Amino acid sequence: MKLFNRTPAQVRAAVAPTDRVLTYAEGPDGYVVATDRALYLGETRLPWFRIDRGVWDEEGLTVVTTEGQTYRAPLPEPGRVPEAVRERVTASIVVSQYAPLDARGGVRLVARRTDEDLMVWEFVFDAGMDPEDPGLRALAEQALEETRRSFGV
Structure with missing residues (x-):
């Protein structure tokens, strides 16, 4: 006490x-x-x-x-x-990296550390981009993999 x-x-x-x-x-x-x-x-x-x-x-x-x-x-x-x-x-915030996707814009890839010391990633698309667009999601996933490799996370 x-x-x-x-x-x-x-x-x-x-x-x-x-x-x-x-x-x-x-x-x-x-x-x-x-x-x-x-x-x-x-x-x-x-x-x-x-x-x-x-x-x-x-x-x-x-x-x-x-x-x-x-x-x-x-x-x-x-x-x-x-x-x-x-x-x-x-x-x-562990990583915050902007990745251009196409002529319409890009996505910010953000990794955050949880209470359990795990990492959660989120996509923050530029204004006017549809986060539900399968083509954009595929480009964002590809950018995420490249970012994870480059940061070693």
């Missing part, structure tokens, strides 16, 4: 036992907690490798996931939460 643990019991109770609290801030909708493995927005746990970006403004924190979902947390006093979000999301 730590003698000087100043993390409120509510914050410790809100996170998974395997997660270590790095920083937190209290907002009108509850606590926002950054741990070594995830960001907690109230009842929602977002692993770092699933967060595409976090944007801070004077009203609070907006987080966009790699699946395109948006979460908003009002935080009048954010403390170190924005800094922790930026650092942890950046640290989850």
Whole structure:
């Protein structure tokens, strides 16, 4: 037991036992907690490798996931939460490589490290490109294989 643990019991109770609290801030909708493995927005746990970006403004924190979902947390006093979000999301990215595909544009190939130390890859196609187009998917898969070989991952 730590003698000087100043993390409120509510914050410790809100996170998974395997997660270590790095920083937190209290907002009108509850606590926002950054741990070594995830960001907690109230009842929602977002692993770092699933967060595409976090944007801070004077009203609070907006987080966009790699699946395109948006979460908003009002935080009048954010403390170190924005800094922790930026650092942890950046640290989850192992590879980010742009590959031109054809005359219409290209794809960004992004590898992120999961909590289990595995890698997940995602394709981020240029605006106006159809990610469901089988021809584009085949070109992107080929670019992914070349990128994996060149980075050794």
